[in-house]
Amino acid sequence: MQRYFGTKLVDNKFILNEDDLYHIKTVMRMKENDLIEVVYDKNEYICTLDNEYNALIKEKLTKKETKDKFITLIVPLLKEQKFDLILQKATELGVSSIIPVKMERSIIKLDNKDISKKIERWSKICKEASEQSKRVDIPEISKIHSINELKDMPGLNIICSTSEKSLNIKNFLQHTKNCDRINVVVGPEGGISPKEEELLVSLGFTRVSLGNRIMRVETVPLYILSIFNYEFME
Amino acid sequence: MQRYFGTKLVDNKFILNEDDLYHIKTVMRMKENDLIEVVYDKNEYICTLDNEYNALIKEKLTKKETKDKFITLIVPLLKEQKFDLILQKATELGVSSIIPVKMERSIIKLDNKDISKKIERWSKICKEASEQSKRVDIPEISKIHSINELKDMPGLNIICSTSEKSLNIKNFLQHTKNCDRINVVVGPEGGISPKEEELLVSLGFTRVSLGNRIMRVETVPLYILSIFNYEFME
Numbered sequence: 001m002q003r004y005f006g007t008k009l010v011d012n013k014f015i016l017n018e019d020d021l022y023h024i025k026t027v028m029r030m031k032e033n034d035l036i037e038v039v040y041d042k043n044e045y046i047c048t049l050d051n052e053y054n055a056l057i058k059e060k061l062t063k064k065e066t067k068d069k070f071i072t073l074i075v076p077l078l079k080e081q082k083f084d085l086i087l088q089k090a091t092e093l094g095v096s097s098i099i100p101v102k103m104e105r106s107i108i109k110l111d112n113k114d115i116s117k118k119i120e121r122w123s124k125i126c127k128e129a130s131e132q133s134k135r136v137d138i139p140e141i142s143k144i145h146s147i148n149e150l151k152d153m154p155g156l157n158i159i160c161s162t163s164e165k166s167l168n169i170k171n172f173l174q175h176t177k178n179c180d181r182i183n184v185v186v187g188p189e190g191g192i193s194p195k196e197e198e199l200l201v202s203l204g205f206t207r208v209s210l211g212n213r214i215m216r217v218e219t220v221p222l223y224i225l226s227i228f229n230y231e232f233m234e
Numbered sequence: 235m236q237r238y239f240g241t242k243l244v245d246n247k248f249i250l251n252e253d254d255l256y257h258i259k260t261v262m263r264m265k266e267n268d269l270i271e272v273v274y275d276k277n278e279y280i281c282t283l284d285n286e287y288n289a290l291i292k293e294k295l296t297k298k299e300t301k302d303k304f305i306t307l308i309v310p311l312l313k314e315q316k317f318d319l320i321l322q323k324a325t326e327l328g329v330s331s332i333i334p335v336k337m338e339r340s341i342i343k344l345d346n347k348d349i350s351k352k353i354e355r356w357s358k359i360c361k362e363a364s365e366q367s368k369r370v371d372i373p374e375i376s377k378i379h380s381i382n383e384l385k386d387m388p389g390l391n392i393i394c395s396t397s398e399k400s401l402n403i404k405n406f407l408q409h410t411k412n413c414d415r416i417n418v419v420v421g422p423e424g425g426i427s428p429k430e431e432e433l434l435v436s437l438g439f440t441r442v443s444l445g446n447r448i449m450r451v452e453t454v455p456l457y458i459l460s461i462f463n464y465e466f467m468e
Contacts, residue, residue, distance in 0.1 A: 014456050017382065077348075089453055089456075090274075090454050091451045092447065092448070092450060093449070093453070093457070095449055132448070132450065133447060133449060133450075134448045145273040156449075162383070168467055169464070169467070170464055170467040181324065211368060211463055211464075211467050213326065213327065213328055213463065214326070214366070214367040214368060215326045216326060216366065219323055219326050219327070219456075222457075223327070223456075223460045224462070225337045226456065226457045226460035226461060226464075227456070227460060227461070227464045229445055229447065229463070230403070230404055230460075230461045230464060231464070232446075233402055233403070233404040233445050
């Protein structure tokens with residue numbers, strides 16, 4: 001069943017946003033009384049469409065308990081196609097929050113005026129991926145940070161480093177005490193600069209190697225998020 | 235340094251293919267005496283370009299010993315964009331061999347006359363990804379198989395199944411004896427049909443769950459290959 005996030009609850013009916021209405025009417029060609037799933041405030045509902053395409057609650061589903069960790073992906077600005085792929089796949093792989101970060105070797109520079117438009121676009125990609133992968137939440141996208149702003153982050157703080165040769169991610173995760181939150185930094189093409197790595201280390205991040213493979217920048221987030229899923233699988 | 239696969243060795247010089255010559259001359263704008271890496275017969279060489287853009291051996295690099303497992307990804311025919319992404323990312327993540335397989339719920343059907351052209355195109359994507367990720371080999375792409383032809387495959391045979399609820403990939407891998415080869419089947423949109431799963435089980439494959447996440451078809455191969463890299467990391 002198709003899933004959408006409700007924007008508002010009025011008289012036992014969820015109001016859907018413009019894009020979702022377009023999807024329901026034009027792409028899915030749904031009609032009155034057709035069933036959809038709606039997520040609202042992290043709860044899941046089975047709803048029927050009324051004649052104005054509002055979603056009338058038919059059944060509230062039992063909340064599933066999840067023990068998912070809160071994973072924050074800290075990722076430099078990249079070319080649109082790569083960044084979009086990361087947003088979509090990271091959402092599928094369960095990321096909780098995404099912090100775009102300015103880095104020396106990132107070739108993408110954004111004007112202040114472009115930023116809010118970008119974040120809106122990125123949020124839309126995450127929302128659609130959340131619907132597709134039946135999540136009850138949408139990863140939050142922060143404003144663009146500088147590295148200095150990554151201080152005092154609670155949880156396990158990791159840098160995916162190409163210069164680290166001795167400590168690999170497997171040893172690191174298997175010798176780490178339980179934690180509820182992980183914050184992981186990945187680099188741009190050309191990598192995180194030594195100065196940036198030092199700064200991150202001074203802010204409490206630990207450099208780990210991901211092994212010997214040479215991957216494109218957009219592959220690294222998918223790789224590390226897959227690893228978290230696997231390592232914390234029960 | 236840019237890496238290319240040599241096609242032939244003649245008098246201490248490697249001959250490069252047309253596409254690589256175009257890349258060297260037009261994209262990279264390299265000139266006589268510029269240095270490139272060439273891989274030939276799984277050996278790595280540092281070479282200089284001569285005035286006819288042949289690669290003259292300057293130094294043979296010491297062979298690195300790898301203990302990589304031989305991973306075969308068995309994947310249904312998918313829409314071009316998704317399939318291309320899988321080929322590129324699977325190559326980066328170390329896949330050894332790819333077997334396209336016909337499945338009931340795959341919406342892509344290929345004519346016999348299209349197949350050799352497709353395989354040529356797919357091989358090119360894997361070659362370029364191998365160069366980019368500095369591999370010394372290129373994943374081999376087989377002809378299109380039917381499921382019946384997947385019999386007698388040596389190694390660990392796995393189905394990424396959405397119907398399996400009890401045995402997950404983590405339990406499975408951690409309770410498996412060492413093996414040098416893994417053959418892993420992923421499904422199309424809509425999944426592997428129950429009949430196909432039964433057939434695969436009768437051929438010696440084991441159904442495993444990848445956990446609770448709902449992923450797009452093209453994400454699954456990247457997820458499972460990341461897991462293999464992690465589980466077998468030393």
